[in-house]
Amino acid sequence: MKFHDTIAAIATARGEAGIGIVRVSGSLALPIAANLFRSPRPVSPAQLPTHTLTYGHVVDTTASDNVVDEVLLAVMHAPKTYTGEDIVEFNCHGGIVPLTAVLDLVVKRGARLAEPGEFTKRAFLNGRLDLAQAEAVAELIASKTDLSRKIAIEVLAGKLSDTVNRLSDRIADLLAEIEASVDFPEEDLDFMKVEAQLECARAVQTDLTTLLETASEGRLISEGVNVAILGKPNVGKSSLLNALVGTARAIVTDIPGTTRDTIEEAVNISGIPLKLFDTAGIRQTDDIVEQQGVQRSRAVLDRSELLLLMFDASQPLNDADLNLLQTAQSHKAILVLNKTDLPVVTTSEALLVHCPKKRVVETVIPEGKGLDSLKAAVCEELLGGELVVGESPIVTNARHQDALRRAHEGLNYAIGSLADGMPPELVAVDLRISLDALGDIVGKTTTEDILDRIFSQFCVGK
Ligand SMILES: Nc1nc2c(ncn2[C@@H]2O[C@H](COP(=O)(O)OP(=O)(O)OP(=O)(O)O)[C@@H](O)[C@H]2O)c(=O)[nH]1
Numbered sequence: 244m245k246f247h248d249t250i251a252a253i254a255t256a257r258g259e260a261g262i263g264i265v266r267v268s269g270s271l272a273l274p275i276a277a278n279l280f281r282s283p284r285p286v287s288p289a290q291l292p293t294h295t296l297t298y299g300h301v302v303d304t305t306a307s308d309n310v311v312d313e314v315l316l317a318v319m320h321a322p323k324t325y326t327g328e329d330i331v332e333f334n335c336h337g338g339i340v341p342l343t344a345v346l347d348l349v350v351k352r353g354a355r356l357a358e359p360g361e362f363t364k365r366a367f368l369n370g371r372l373d374l375a376q377a378e379a380v381a382e383l384i385a386s387k388t389d390l391s392r393k394i395a396i397e398v399l400a401g402k403l404s405d406t407v408n409r410l411s412d413r414i415a416d417l418l419a420e421i422e423a424s425v426d427f428p429e430e431d432l433d434f435m436k437v438e439a440q441l442e443c444a445r446a447v448q449t450d451l452t453t454l455l456e457t458a459s460e461g462r463l464i465s466e467g468v469n470v471a472i473l474g475k476p477n478v479g480k481s482s483l484l485n486a487l488v489g490t491a492r493a494i495v496t497d498i499p500g501t502t503r504d505t506i507e508e509a510v511n512i513s514g515i516p517l518k519l520f521d522t523a524g525i526r527q528t529d530d531i532v533e534q535q536g537v538q539r540s541r542a543v544l545d546r547s548e549l550l551l552l553m554f555d556a557s558q559p560l561n562d563a564d565l566n567l568l569q570t571a572q573s574h575k576a577i578l579v580l581n582k583t584d585l586p587v588v589t590t591s592e593a594l595l596v597h598c599p600k601k602r603v604v605e606t607v608i609p610e611g612k613g614l615d616s617l618k619a620a621v622c623e624e625l626l627g628g629e630l631v632v633g634e635s636p637i638v639t640n641a642r643h644q645d646a647l648r649r650a651h652e653g654l655n656y657a658i659g660s661l662a663d664g665m666p667p668e669l670v671a672v673d674l675r676i677s678l679d680a681l682g683d684i685v686g687k688t689t690t691e692d693i694l695d696r697i698f699s700q701f702c703v704g705k
């Protein structure tokens with residue numbers, strides 16, 4: 244696709260840094276560089292070899308060639324560039340003033356400011372990346388853990404797209420065969436043929452299901468999980484938060500009712516980004532501030548995917564404990580039996596009497612005892628064990644998950660129609676729904692407004 248305008252943006256983060264980059268893409272990129280860039284050895288940017296850096300200065304030609312910044316100019320000639328167009332990048336000193344001054348000059352020479360994600364949108368529209376790969380660029384930038392980075396880089400390399408395209412090809416082949424039987428109806432009585440088509444559709448369905456099943460865990464890795472620490476006052480909730488975060492984030496004292504408000508911290512456990520909430524100990528209280536804290540604890544409970552319910556081994560179970568054990572029945576929860584260094588009054592077995600199906604981890608938080616087992620239990624509870632990035636791709640994106648669901652549904656209907664001996668025209672309609680849904684993932688069938696929505700979530704300059 245040929246775009247008539249040239250776009251420009253500061254591609255690096257705002258703030259002070261060693262370098263900052265003004266990126267320019269489009270047919271005016273090289274003429275603009277020729278106008279603004281001076282090097283000790285006179286060169287024309289259009290003549291510079293592609294993908295090279297040249298030392299020089301950006302000058303303001305309308306102000307007697309005043310030097311604006313000392314830069315390295317990167318020149319990349321179309322079509323083998325990020326956007327598929329000519330690109331120049333001014334590697335400037337990384338401060339907002341020099342960068343804005345260079346960007347201003349670039350705009351004055353005919354470029355316009357780029358929209359968020361517009362470079363990547365051009366890359367997509369020019370066929371340099373498919374849509375799933377373009378989205379992986381944003382996911383890579385936003386990745387919260389090393390595991391989400393690994394998954395994003397593989398999607399960017401085309402691992403998901405390859406799998407989706409192979410599934411599409413198999414459905415397209417089946418569709419072609421079924422459409423042929425519309426054209427030559429005398430063949431549609433061929434029982435063997437329908438059996439073979441059914442077998443083929445079911446095989447695709449199995450692979451589609453496998454891919455779709457990775458989405459619940461995949462999305463957890465890209466989006467994170469809310470985890471609440473709940474328990475009666477003084478059981479060691481804040482101590483646990485601090486131990487998992489690795490700093491003395493929350494105040495810990497031996498006075499029950501120390502934590503009054505909800506404290507929120509991000510931690511990474513085996514590649515899963517957790518948003519961890521330390522809460523006010525739950526108990527009946529006349530203190531108004533503490534009452535509000537207890538209310539907030541209950542609100543946190545409602546929006547958490549996993550609960551760490553803490554119990555004090557040195558004390559008998561009270562009503563608050565029994566209530567929590569009741570709560571555990573209807574939630575994903577791990578029971579943490581803390582203070583097992585003190586003379587034990589409440590045992591793991593006692594907790595399990597109330598919640599036979601839950602995991603119990605015994606801890607002595609100040610000594611770090613049981614923390615590794617707790618982390619393993621969290622991982623097991625959320626992912627069913629460590630998630631290994633292996634041969635098959637992992638779906639981390641809600642839009643892809645939705646498209647896979649639609650593809651799955653279309654195929655289901657097609658299988659039903661084939662099995663019931665429905666006319667091939669009807670089977671073909673369902674197969675086409677499935678094919679279009681898969682096409683949405685890689686951007687073959689995606690509408691303009693969906694594209695706009697996707698790219699508007701990118702940062703400016705990407
Ligand atoms: N002996 C022993 N003491 C612990 C253990 N874990 C925490 N403590 C102590 O228990 C006290 C209370 O700990 P916190 O972490 O403040 O407890 P909390 O559940 O956040 O309490 P509130 O904020 O009041 O609800 C502190 O004095 C901790 O040092 C443990 O495993 N063994």
Ligand SMILES: [Mg+2]
Nearest residue numbers: 480481501502
């Ligand atoms: Mg506390």
